Amino acid sequence: MIRLGTRRSKLATAQSTIVADQLRALGHEVELVLITTTGDVNRAPVEQIGGTGIFVSALRDALLAGEIDIAVHSLKDLPTMPLDGVTIGAIPVREDPRDVLVARDGLTLGELPHGALIGTGAARRVAQLDALGLGVECTGIRGNVDTRIGLVTDGKLDAVVLARAGLSRLGRLDEVTETLDPIQMLPAPGQGALGIECRADDTDVLAALAPLEDPATRAAVTAERQLMATLEAGCTAPVGALAEVVEGEDGPELWLRGALGQDDGVRRLSANGPVDDPVSLGKTLANELLERT
Numbered sequence: 051m052i053r054l055g056t057r058r059s060k061l062a063t064a065q066s067t068i069v070a071d072q073l074r075a076l077g078h079e080v081e082l083v084l085i086t087t088t089g090d091v092n093r094a095p096v097e098q099i100g101g102t103g104i105f106v107s108a109l110r111d112a113l114l115a116g117e118i119d120i121a122v123h124s125l126k127d128l129p130t131m132p133l134d135g136v137t138i139g140a141i142p143v144r145e146d147p148r149d150v151l152v153a154r155d156g157l158t159l160g161e162l163p164h165g166a167l168i169g170t171g172a173a174r175r176v177a178q179l180d181a182l183g184l185g186v187e188c189t190g191i192r193g194n195v196d197t198r199i200g201l202v203t204d205g206k207l208d209a210v211v212l213a214r215a216g217l218s219r220l221g222r223l224d225e226v227t228e229t230l231d232p233i234q235m236l237p238a239p240g241q242g243a244l245g246i247e248c249r250a251d252d253t254d255v256l257a258a259l260a261p262l263e264d265p266a267t268r269a270a271v272t273a274e275r276q277l278m279a280t281l282e283a284g285c286t287a288p289v290g291a292l293a294e295v296v297e298g299e300d301g302p303e304l305w306l307r308g309a310l311g312q313d314d315g316v317r318r319l320s321a322n323g324p325v326d327d328p329v330s331l332g333k334t335l336a337n338e339l340l341e342r343t
C-alpha cells in the first residue's frame with residue numbers, strides 16, 4: 051500500500067488522483083491521505099506568511115514522520131533548496147506550462163481597455179504585464195481557481211491570469227480566453243510539472259515511481275529551478291523561466307529562456323546547452339541575467 055499525502059484543494063486532489071491512478075494502473079495499491087498546510091488555512095498574502103514552501107512543509111513533515119509515503123506537489127510551489135531525507139522520486143510528463151487569461155466577454159489581453167483591472171498578485175506576472183505597456187492595472191488576489199474565476203464572473207475584475215495546467219487538471223480549459231505566448235509571459239519555473247517526493251531511502255517507493263519519470267521534463271525543470279536558485283529568488287520573486295528540449299544541429303538540446311523583473315522593466319535572455327547538464331545551463335543564464343543588472 052502506497053499512502054499518498056495531498057492537500058485538500060480541488061487542484062491538489064485532482065493532481066494527486068492523476069498520480070494515484072497511474073500507480074494503480076501499474077498494479078500498486080494507493081490510498082489518499084488528506085493533509086492541511088499553512089497555505090490552505092491562512093488567507094493572508096503568500097508573501098506575508100512565509101512565501102516559499104508554505105504549501106509543502108506539512109506534507110514533507112508527514113513524509114519524514116512516516117505517515118505518508120509520497121507527496122505530490124506542483125513543482126512551482128516546491129522550494130529549490132533540497133531537504134535532507136527527502137527526494138523527488140519522479141517528475142512525470144509536464145502539462146502545457148503557459149499562463150492563460152480568463153477575461154470577461156471572451157476578451158484577449160490586447161482587447162482589454164486601458165485601465166482594465168487584472169487579478170494577479172504574482173510579482174512575475176505583474177512585472178511582465180507592466181512591461182507590455184497596455185495600461186492595465188494589476189491587483190493581488192488569493193484563493194483557489196473557483197474563487198479567482200468567480201471574481202471575473204461577478205464583474206469585480208476584468209480578467210485573471212492563471213496557469214493553464216491547473217485549469218486543464220480541473221477540466222476548465224473552456225473558460226480560457228487567451229493562452230499567453232511565453233514571448234510575452236514566461237511561466238514560473240516548474241509550472242505545469244508535478245514533483246513526486248518520497249523518503250530518499252525508500253527503495254520500494256522509488257522503484258514504484260520510476261516508470262512515471264519523464265527525463266525531458268526533469269531536464270527542463272532542473273534548468274528552470276537552477277536559474278531561480280542561482281538568482282536566489284523565492285517563489286514570489288519576479289522570475290520567469292521556460293526550458294524546452296529542441297532539435298539542435300547535433301541532436302536534442304535544452305533551450306532555456308529567462309525573465310527577471312526589475313525596477314526599470316523586465317530583462318529577458320536565453321541560452322542553449324546539452325540536455326544532460328541542465329544545472330550548468332541554469333547557472334549560466336542566471337549569471338548572464340545578473341551581469342546585465
Ligand SMILES: NCc1[nH]cc(CCC(=O)O)c1CC(=O)O
Pocket residue numbers: 124125126127211212213214215216240241242243244
Ligand atoms: N500558485 C498556486 C499554483 N500552484 C500550481 C498552480 C497551477 C498548476 C501548475 O502550475 O502545475 C497554481 C495555480 C496558478 O498559478 O494558476
